Amino acid sequence: MPPSLEELASLIKEVQIDARRAETPDELAQAKARALGGRGFLKSALSQIKDLAPEERKAYGQQLNAYKDELEEYFRRRADEISAAAKAKAEFFDGSLPGTRVQMGRLHPIRAAMRHIVDIFVSMGFDVFTGPEMEYEKYNFDLLNIPQYHPARDDMDTFFILPGLVLRTHTSPVQVRVMEKIRKREDVIVQMISPGRVFRRDRPDATHTPCFHQVEGLQVGRGISMANMRWILDEFARKFFGPETRTRLRPDYFPFVEPGAELAVTCSMCEGKGCRVCKETGWIEVMGCGMVHPQVLLNVDISPDDYSGWAFGFGVERMAQVLYQVPDARMFFENDMRFLRQFS
Numbered sequence: 509m510p511p512s513l514e515e516l517a518s519l520i521k522e523v524q525i526d527a528r529r530a531e532t533p534d535e536l537a538q539a540k541a542r543a544l545g546g547r548g549f550l551k552s553a554l555s556q557i558k559d560l561a562p563e564e565r566k567a568y569g570q571q572l573n574a575y576k577d578e579l580e581e582y583f584r585r586r587a588d589e590i591s592a593a594a595k596a597k598a599e600f601f602d603g604s605l606p607g608t609r610v611q612m613g614r615l616h617p618i619r620a621a622m623r624h625i626v627d628i629f630v631s632m633g634f635d636v637f638t639g640p641e642m643e644y645e646k647y648n649f650d651l652l653n654i655p656q657y658h659p660a661r662d663d664m665d666t667f668f669i670l671p672g673l674v675l676r677t678h679t680s681p682v683q684v685r686v687m688e689k690i691r692k693r694e695d696v697i698v699q700m701i702s703p704g705r706v707f708r709r710d711r712p713d714a715t716h717t718p719c720f721h722q723v724e725g726l727q728v729g730r731g732i733s734m735a736n737m738r739w740i741l742d743e744f745a746r747k748f749f750g751p752e753t754r755t756r757l758r759p760d761y762f763p764f765v766e767p768g769a770e771l772a773v774t775c776s777m778c779e780g781k782g783c784r785v786c787k788e789t790g791w792i793e794v795m796g797c798g799m800v801h802p803q804v805l806l807n808v809d810i811s812p813d814d815y816s817g818w819a820f821g822f823g824v825e826r827m828a829q830v831l832y833q834v835p836d837a838r839m840f841f842e843n844d845m846r847f848l849r850q851f852s
């Protein structure tokens with residue numbers, strides 16, 4: 509026997525309640541299948557009509573059809589509601605929610621250090637110049653007072669490209685290029701730095717990579733002395749390594765300066781007391797510097813009788829290693845995100 513019409517009515521109520529509770533098309537389809545599916549109660553009631561007394565069949569069947577139409581309409585409406593709700597939810601912008609963080613690219617620590625260094629010198633009135641990475645030997649060596657058979661050439665294992673052309677082994681050639689340009693001016697005043705890549709045929713280890721970065725600096729004018737150099741380099745060291753930093757100058761040799769010096773800064777790890785990082789000395793050597801050699805001035809037609817200048821040069825990787833205590837310079841070139849992510 510099929511269910512009575514009252515029983516059907518209550519089954520339909522239940523299915524409608526389920527339909528109203530459904531929040532996804534899937535949940536709605538399940539509710540619908542229970543009533544209208546192949547094994548749904550309407551289908552099975554229909555197949556049982558033959559068990560009714562013949563005079564009851566017509567009225568029962570009509571009512572069944574009416575229920576079926578009503579339910580189908582009900583499910584159609586509910587499906588529309590569900591999809592409208594989903595659309596509204598997808599489009600709704602809740603301005604009270606916390607923001608979502610966007611994955612941004614960031615500067616490589618060497619690039620960031622270079623920018624910081626450049627900013628410091630620009631703030632002190634220095635101009636920024638760059639030169640070619642493939643350089644004439646004339647600029648890389650000769651005009652810097654490093655003639656052909658000078659032993660200093662051996663110190664810098666050079667990549668030779670063509671006769672007379674090398675990958676520059678330092679950024680010092682840029683100071684020659686700049687001085688060459690301004691020598692014809694009425695009054696020679698130069699305050700420049702030159703950041704850039706340099707290349708040396710070095711076997712990679714904790715302190716060497718065949719490509720690295722340097723910043724060269726130069727100040728030339730009338731009556732420029734080592735005291736001016738000291739002031740600028742002290743100022744730079746405090747701005748780059750921190751306000752407590754002190755500096756130490758010791759004689760050193762570079763063919764393009766006389767006198768030449770090496771600048772050390774107090775170890776920021778132990779504040780000069782002595783530790784593993786500074787090899788118990790309290791000092792870390794960070795750059796070469798000195799008074800521009802008179803021969804270098806003569807090489808670019810600037811009279812050493814009227815003008816004097818000082819210069820410095822340092823490796824950016826070394827600076828960054830000291831500042832961030834990076835034990836191995838090769839880390840800057842491996843592009844391991846676990847390393848790079850530590851610098852903002």
Ligand code: DAH
Nearest residue numbers: 678762796797798819820821
């Ligand atoms: N060019 C030198 C080097 O690569 C560094 C240097 C030392 C530059 C002394 C200078 C300087 O301008 O005065 O090792």
